[in-house]
Amino acid sequence: MTKLYGSVEAGGTKFVCAVGDENFQVVEKVQFQTTAPYETIDKTVEFFKKFEADLQGIAIGSFGPVDIDENSKTYGYITKTPKPNWSNVDLVGLISKEFKVPFYFTTDVNSSAYGEALVRQGVENLVYYTIGTGIGAGTIQRGEFVGGTGHTEAGHVYVALHPSDVANDFHGTCPFHNGCLEGLAAGPSLEARMGIRGELIEQHSDVWDIQAYYIAQAAVQATLLYRPEVIVFGGGVMAQEHMLRRVREKFTHLLNDYLPVPPVEEYIVTPAVAGNGSATLGNFALAKKVAERFD
Numbered sequence: 069m070t071k072l073y074g075s076v077e078a079g080g081t082k083f084v085c086a087v088g089d090e091n092f093q094v095v096e097k098v099q100f101q102t103t104a105p106y107e108t109i110d111k112t113v114e115f116f117k118k119f120e121a122d123l124q125g126i127a128i129g130s131f132g133p134v135d136i137d138e139n140s141k142t143y144g145y146i147t148k149t150p151k152p153n154w155s156n157v158d159l160v161g162l163i164s165k166e167f168k169v170p171f172y173f174t175t176d177v178n179s180s181a182y183g184e185a186l187v188r189q190g191v192e193n194l195v196y197y198t199i200g201t202g203i204g205a206g207t208i209q210r211g212e213f214v215g216g217t218g219h220t221e222a223g224h225v226y227v228a229l230h231p232s233d234v235a236n237d238f239h240g241t242c243p244f245h246n247g248c249l250e251g252l253a254a255g256p257s258l259e260a261r262m263g264i265r266g267e268l269i270e271q272h273s274d275v276w277d278i279q280a281y282y283i284a285q286a287a288v289q290a291t292l293l294y295r296p297e298v299i300v301f302g303g304g305v306m307a308q309e310h311m312l313r314r315v316r317e318k319f320t321h322l323l324n325d326y327l328p329v330p331p332v333e334e335y336i337v338t339p340a341v342a343g344n345g346s347a348t349l350g351n352f353a354l355a356k357k358v359a360e361r362f363d
């Protein structure tokens with residue numbers, strides 16, 4: 069019998085569903101827009117039904133916040149999200165009721181962190197940030213996710229304001245917090261400052277230095293809190309080579325040699341898994357892990 073493992077990367081903009089074999093090679097992959105909850109979940113179920121006979125387990129990595137406490141009444145739910153109509157949606161329950169396989173549930177960034185750790189030989193301590201429409205981070209220490217009663221919410225830590233934002237009285241775009249990392253450095257903050265979408269902004273614009281200042285603060289926080297071997301930045305904003313350079317420079321300045329870290333070119337990096345595939349790979353491995361637990 070062919071053993072297959074399912075991956076759901078449930079993003080606020082799009083869902084990416086995939087099935088992989090025992091070597092975590094993609095057998096089939098599909099993506100679609102995140103629309104109304106029931107419509108999106110129906111498409112997800114429809115995709116996996118084609119492979120139901122061989123599916124061993126499914127892992128879901130979702131935008132959040134989510135409830136990952138298996139003893140909680142709302143385990144598997146997306147909780148207080150800014151995404152319209154998606155608060156208090158029983159994501160795991162609505163999908164899992166259609167299948168007779170075990171499910172693993174975590175955040176999309178945890179899935180990505182797990183995938184990145186898999187391909188970085190010898191790395192057991194890693195932080196993965198995504199900088200896109202929102203900001204989140206997943207942390208792996210000694211091969212396990214960091215988190216107590218729930219997952220971390222690294223996108224909503226407060227950061228020191230850039231002098232330009234102080235001068236312009238700009239405190240970010242987050243509807244929950246006045247001055248958090250996501251509100252000041254995620255994609256929508258670029259449009260709020262400049263009046264145009266990030267992809268239309270020239271590379272030499274000063275706004276990228278503002279952005280890099282906040283992202284470098286995130287890297288400093290991760291360094292001080294977790295002492296990782298590597299910090300990986302994914303998402304559209306960091307896909308630009310000039311941003312990686314800016315963040316490394318500002319990180320070096322802000323950390324000010326306080327702690328020993330690897331050479332910055334090896335320490336602050338972009339994903340090693342090609343084609344935005346970190347979460348899919350991580351989910352395949354997590355689906356296999358949960359399937360073996362229930363064997």
